Amino acid sequence: MLSKTCEYALRAMIYVAQQSRKGKVVNIKEISENIDSPELFIGKILQGLSKQGFLKSSKGRYGGFFISEKDAETSLADIIIAIDGDKMFKGCGVGLAYCSDINPCPIHNEYKTARSLMYNIYKKTTLIQFTEKKQETKFFLKRE
Amino acid sequence: MLSKTCEYALRAMIYVAQQSRKGKVVNIKEISENIDSPELFIGKILQGLSKQGFLKSSKGRYGGFFISEKDAETSLADIIIAIDGDKMFKGCGVGLAYCSDINPCPIHNEYKTARSLMYNIYKKTTLIQFTEKKQETKFFLKRE
DNA sequence: TTTAAATAGGATAATAATATCTTAATATCT
DNA sequence: AGATATTAAGATATTATTATCCTATTTAAA
Numbered sequence: 001m002l003s004k005t006c007e008y009a010l011r012a013m014i015y016v017a018q019q020s021r022k023g024k025v026v027n028i029k030e031i032s033e034n035i036d037s038p039e040l041f042i043g044k045i046l047q048g049l050s051k052q053g054f055l056k057s058s059k060g061r062y063g064g065f066f067i068s069e070k071d072a073e074t075s076l077a078d079i080i081i082a083i084d085g086d087k088m089f090k091g092c093g094v095g096l097a098y099c100s101d102i103n104p105c106p107i108h109n110e111y112k113t114a115r116s117l118m119y120n121i122y123k124k125t126t127l128i129q130f131t132e133k134k135q136e137t138k139f140f141l142k143r144e
Numbered sequence: 145m146l147s148k149t150c151e152y153a154l155r156a157m158i159y160v161a162q163q164s165r166k167g168k169v170v171n172i173k174e175i176s177e178n179i180d181s182p183e184l185f186i187g188k189i190l191q192g193l194s195k196q197g198f199l200k201s202s203k204g205r206y207g208g209f210f211i212s213e214k215d216a217e218t219s220l221a222d223i224i225i226a227i228d229g230d231k232m233f234k235g236c237g238v239g240l241a242y243c244s245d246i247n248p249c250p251i252h253n254e255y256k257t258a259r260s261l262m263y264n265i266y267k268k269t270t271l272i273q274f275t276e277k278k279q280e281t282k283f284f285l286k287r288e
Numbered sequence: 289t290t291t292a293a294a295t296a297g298g299a300t301a302a303t304a305a306t307a308t309c310t311t312a313a314t315a316t317c318t
Numbered sequence: 319a320g321a322t323a324t325t326a327a328g329a330t331a332t333t334a335t336t337a338t339c340c341t342a343t344t345t346a347a348a
Contacts, residue, residue, distance in 0.1 A: 001145035001231065001232050002239060003335080004336070005335075005336070010239060011238065014238070027293085027294065028294085028295080038336080038337055040337070040338055041338080043295070044296095044297095047295070047296065050296095057294095057295060057296090058294080058295080059294060059295045059343070060292095060294055060295080060344045061293045062293080062347090063293075063294045063295060064294070064295080087145070093265070094158070105274075106269055106273040107266075113261075114258060114261045114262045117257075118258045118259075118262070121254045121258060122237070125250055148305080148306070171323085171324065173324095182306085182308080183308095184307070185306070185307050187325070187326090188306095188307085188308095188327095191327080194325090194326095195326095201326085202314090202315080203313070203323095203326075204313090204315025205314090205315055205317070205322060205323040205324060207314080207315065207316090207323075207324045
């Protein structure tokens with residue numbers, strides 16, 4: 001389960017990637033309008049991701065955010081881990097400390113399978129995949 | 145990803161189920177010591193679950209909590225939904241509102257599979273399964 | 289060179305989740 | 319009946335998450 005912040009981040013990154021592919025630099029006002037999120041908050045989130053090198057930012061008039069073709073190869077998993085950490089992909093399904101391969105809880109093995117399936121989905125999905133024509137339905141990135 | 149409250153709830157319910165199977169009524173002090181959680185907080189949580197019928201409580205001296213054999217058939221999924229709601233088992237993996245079978249995001253189908261796999265694991269696992277001998281290693285329910 | 293429009297960054301505010309306090313009600317033992 | 323130990327319930331406190339504010343810095347156009 002992703003945090004709200006993390007969902008904003010993913011949707012913003014997808015939107016920026018879509019616009020960047022068209023050669024457009026986008027500012028936080030436009031991003032927040034299109035993904036339906038608080039403007040200044042998405043600013044903060046992208047500021048952080050940009051410091052970590054997930055996208056480029058430029059200040060000043062006509063500045064904004066941009067994702068290069070190379071950066072569009074970033075997986076959703078990497079963005080998720082940058083924001084929420086990896087707790088979603090680790091740990092026992094019942095929150096038991098002493099659960100392990102050697103001392104497994106009743107759902108240990110199945111849970112491990114489901115969890116790594118989840119991780120693999122996010123890991124093999126990159127931003128590029130959201131920039132394909134059929135994905136760009138209007139309002140698609142808005143929350144509700 | 146379960147909330148902290150929900151993990152406490154699952155571990156407490158498992159502990160109570162284990163003790164109930166031995167015919168023991170347990171109080172919140174004992175529960176919190178054994179699952180390593182704040183005593184009064186676990187009281188609040190069990191109070192809520194008891195109002196919803198997941199377990200029995202008795203007031204007064206030698207009172208405490210108890211899970212009948214029938215109630216021990218409760219699935220983890222039902223407890224999770226009672227505490228955290230079903231958001232974990234619903235919704236798009238990227239937080240997109242307009243994602244659906246008809247208008248799927250790039251991970252829609254795979255994500256759906258992983259998510260329902262997760263649900264099925266929790267749904268088919270009941271408290272009883274934690275009361276079997278081999279599961280009751282000492283401190284097993286403590287968090288760390 | 290001035291003005292406008294953008295992000296950066298630090299501080300603060302609002303909200304939600306987690307945890308505790310206090311008193312009341314209840315049950316059991318002596 | 320009185321003392322004690324327990325949960326119930328409502329109020330309050332603390333902490334983490336989400337959101338906003340304000341000022342500084344940067345860039346480009348006029």
